[in-house]
Amino acid sequence: MDIQTLRLFTHLAKGLHFGRTSRACNISPSALTRTIQRLEAELGEQLFFRDNRSVSLTQAGEYFRAYAEDVLQRREQLQLQFASNRELKGSVSLYCSVTAAYSVLPDIFQRFRRGYPQVHLKLQTGDAAAALPRLQNRETDIVIAALPEKLPGRIIFLELTETPLVFIAPTDYPGTVCHSTNSEQEIDWLQTPFIMPDTGLSRRRVDQWFAEKKITPHIYAEVAGNEAIIAMVSLGCGIGVVPLLVLDKSPVRKQIKILACSPPLVPFSIAVCTIDKKIRSPQVQAFWNIATSIENAYKKGPTPHMKNGVSKN
Template sequence: MELTQLKYFQALARHKNFTQAAKSILVSQSALSRSIAKLEQELGTTLLSRHGKETELTEAGEKFLFHVDRVLREMEVARQEIKMDNGGEGTVSVSFLHSLGDTYLPLILSRFHARYPHVGIKLNQQNSAVMSEEIMEGDTDICLCSMLNGDDIAWMYLWSEELFLVVPDSHPLAQRETVRLEEIDGEPFITLKTEYNLRQQVNQLLDLAESQPQVIFEGDEVHNLISLVAAKLGVSLLPHIPCTEQMGVSYIPVSFPACKRAVGIAWNTRRPLTPAAICFQQFTINYFRDHQDAE
């Protein structure tokens, strides 16, 4: 079985017509027909039902196409990775959640740049709603975000991020090892605006705990929220941001409910990724997969 046979079969499965498929891969209809017949002979089964020049996949053909698509996709990814490893250039546009700019993102970028110094990265910090629009419109290649919904959006889990109760050092709960969210019922609460996915998750966690703190501020920047907590204006529920304890805040683990959010990588399945974007996508997925395996 040859790679060319798989490409021919994929083209015919997509077009369902010998004439159109042959034109798309720049071969004669007779050459395409011979290739498909040889493939079916090698597999010992019929892959296509023929109705003149029109075709329809059999059940075996549907199953085979699933694996063919996967093989050819992996081959293209491998080709692009090798190209980048050999000094290939390009630029990838990456959008990310506000809270990731201080945590995993700098680590990923530094390691990616060390591996692929010729690949440029255009960064864009946005909330989840805007990222969904950007990825659908093709304004960004890759998003590092909580789960995005959309017919043409693929999202893959990368890691879980714990959320902590953030309080001023002088707060009565500051010295506790753990807290329950019900303990902040009625407290002044500082949080992100409602369009942020993290805010929506925080609301769900508070509802689960039957806790109703009083929202006194809704903002866009995590550092601003922490600054207001440090100013003793209220408490918040956020992922840990490195080096912010020196501002005079404490991060307290929450015992109930379990406060974690899933962070993953998203891209548009309808728009082919550039070689640079494929390179960044695969590097990031492999980085977290290897990190989890090591644990």
């Protein structure tokens, strides 16, 4: 067996999903299946129970998982010792939303590239709601994410900025927002179409806001991604909720207005996050040091600052 086989096994052992592991590790599902079968043949033990619906570890799989993780950890420590004696090389993977890629990251990336030109940065963008799950599944080293009220266990975070979560409506379609007969300022939520986030922290906070006001909104669509919500609102499909940081960077910002809804939604705290074991990687540690020291334009408060923290839930 080789290091790549151990990495494939440990990723699959954590996520228990062949499709996610094949996508995250850039290997076809059939090649992943053959790799696991060869590993099982080499060990003479079945490592996974699998059928058409689920995947789980056998007892032998649990034993081998502990062995594989120990080998990979020892290899990381050895690489760290080697790295201390030479120019830092290798790679670091990062996942974030498109907005974070061009609003939060540029200064950090620029300084990192100057300081560590031999380290390859692997950036993937997508729905912000997928950031923390991807980190937990070991599909990436670092993510930029909005911090939930309770973080998953063993996640280390570095808070960068805070952004309000705002209700938005189109400027070019005034009939989108229906008002209550009792007040021209009060929204009639039964008549006004609402573009609902389909998952993630935005969805939880919107659901909580409506529940506390005992309102059942008229949902026009459930959409993944803040950029998609903004686009649909700008076209008059309904009103929605997005972080102000995303709205301010949108190319259709002038076609959107912010609604005064009370009480305000709980704002987002945007942070760089990693797993506590990942911080031992010299590449991740180098990125972390840059993020800690940089004077980013989006740090919150009158005095720019960042906050360190770790979740042990």
